[in-house]
Amino acid sequence: MDGSHTPKAYPIVMRMAGMVLSDLRGYEMHGLRKGGDLSHADPSPSKRNKRFIGEENWVELARERVTEMALENHVAEIESLKARNRKKDLQRRLLEGPKDPWRPTSHGPLREIILTANSEWFDDAMAKFMGENREADFLACANKWLLDTFGADVIHARYDRDEAAFHVHAVIFPETTVEMTRKNKVTGVSEVIATRRMLQPSRYRVIENYELGQDSVGEAFAHLMLIRGERRAAAIKEAREAGGTLLPRRQHARTTQWRAEQELAIAKRERAVSKREDQVVAREVDADAVLCAAEMIGSGQIEIDEGGSEVDLRPTMALDACHPTKEKALPPQLVRALAARKRVARIFAPMLARLRKKAEEEAQGKLTREVAELRTAWASFDGILASLPENVRAGLGDALKSVTRNLTVLRRYGGTEKAEAPPKKTPDPR
Secondary structure (H helix, E strand, O other): OOOOOOOOOEEOEEEEEEEOOOHHHHHHHHHOOOOOOOOOOOOOHHHOOEEEEOOOOHHHHHHHHHHHHHHHHHHHHHHHHHHOOOHHHHHHHHHHOOOOOOOOOOOOOEEEEEEEOOHHHHOOHHHHHOOOOHHHHHHHHHHHHHHHHHHHHEEEEEEEOOOOOOEEEEEEOOEEEEEEEEEOOOOOOEEEEEEEEEEOHHHOHHHHOHHHHHHHHHHHOHHHOEEOOOOHHHHHHHHHHHOOOOOOOOOOOOHHHHHHHHHHHHHHHHHHHHHHHHHHHHHHHHHHHHHHHHHHHHHOOEEEEOOOOOOEEEEOHHHHHHOOOOHHHOOHHHHHHHHOHHHHHHHHHHHHHHHHHHHHHHHHHHHHHHHHHHHHHHHHHHHHHHOOOHHHHHHOHHHHHHHHHHHHHHHHHHOOOOOOOOOOOOOOOO
16 A cells, blocks of 8 residues: 555643532533533433433432542541540531531542544444444443543543534543551551541553553554554643753643533534535535526516616516516526526526527538539539520520529528629520
């Protein structure tokens, strides 16, 4: 192969954003298309979204699990304070009650992940012709990567088919056991004094490090011919070592921002499609008017008027007699034809001029040939006439004068008057 048919490379796209527990209900409502901005979603049944990981009541289960973790941690802390006889701390913690099982951060303890690719990759005509189902292949790969990477911490995943491109949403519930240690003053060794159940996103390296996350996704989707995105970490390192300008370090994009960008792209495509549809409709109306005009010119209902400064169309006298004054009584075909009269006239006037010129040339050629045949016949007749008796020639005198006059006229219109000398005139037998 010469490489001209090499498939275009598309990157696998992974977006990740922090979430707090209160975000889950709104997230679920939007996923079910029961809330939020739905202007970008296609409501047709064939485009329904579907959950493929997690229970139907996954939001309630997540809330219950957080409550259980907070209570477990609180009970364990109370027991520890009792064992160490920390009465003041015990009284304070009893009054405060259970705490959220995560450390306060600006991102929140949960993570939303979006996996997608360019819509052109999903809609590739050659792939469909070869029987590929790229949506199914992408979904299978996404499912495997999520479970291999996060395991049971994937509490929810669904695919969306009603937006610009097929994509997968997932929610990560990064539950882990955190050991609380204390350094032994005698031995200097850190000892585990308690454990707590916590939500800790940094337990996953693909969340903690953006570039590692992109590497992981790139490897998982490589067999689908989806490539890993730009390697910015290496570029930043090289620029730092060379003393050049450093590229801004890329952070995880918020999924709300990603959705807004998707909606803008959809709106732009919709405007372009609407404009093309308007152009197609205008061309169809124009083509319909031209066809109507052609049919009516052929049937003699309208004719091309070349008498004015511009070529125009006009109804024939017969049609005017049928509808002398009432424009509303005109046939619909004529109304459509006359509505585009200028364009129709510009199309048909040159064509009719060429046809008229061709017809005149053909008629002139035919007349020239017929005159030549008559001249030949006349020459033969002249020879025969000379051999006839004088009394017979005298009887044919008047008829010969009429034929001579007609032949002279034909020679004039046939264009042979100057080309050849006229035939020898037979003397009047009288």
